[in-house]
Amino acid sequence: MKHKEHKIIDPVCGMEIDPEKAAAKAEYQGKTYYFCAVGCKTAFERDPEKYLKKEHKEHEHGEHHH
Numbered sequence: 840m841k842h843k844e845h846k847i848i849d850p851v852c853g854m855e856i857d858p859e860k861a862a863a864k865a866e867y868q869g870k871t872y873y874f875c876a877v878g879c880k881t882a883f884e885r886d887p888e889k890y891l892k893k894e895h896k897e898h899e900h901g902e903h904h905h
Contacts, residue, residue, distance in 0.1 A: 845857070845858065847861075847873050849873065849874050849875045849879050850872055850874075850879075850883060850890040850891065850893070851874060851879035851880075851882050851883050851890050852875060852879055854875045856873060856874075856875050858873045861873035861874060861875070862874060862875055862876045862877055862879075862880075863876065863877045863879070863880035864880070865880050865883060865884055867883075867887045867891075
């Protein structure tokens with residue numbers, strides 16, 4: 840049985856990445872975000888809300904844990 844890799848989306852560029860191999864990560868409001876490159880992390884840290892609003896518009900359904 841093959842183990843499916845858990846992929847996440849870089850909130851800055853939208854690239855699908857493996858969190859284990861992410862080039863950078865940052866914490867914001869208690870959540871960890873992963874990035875494909877340090878440049879994406881820098882852009883995120885400059886204006887996190889800009890990228891989070893973009894992310895919410897593209898993923899209206901989101902992940903809800905009850």
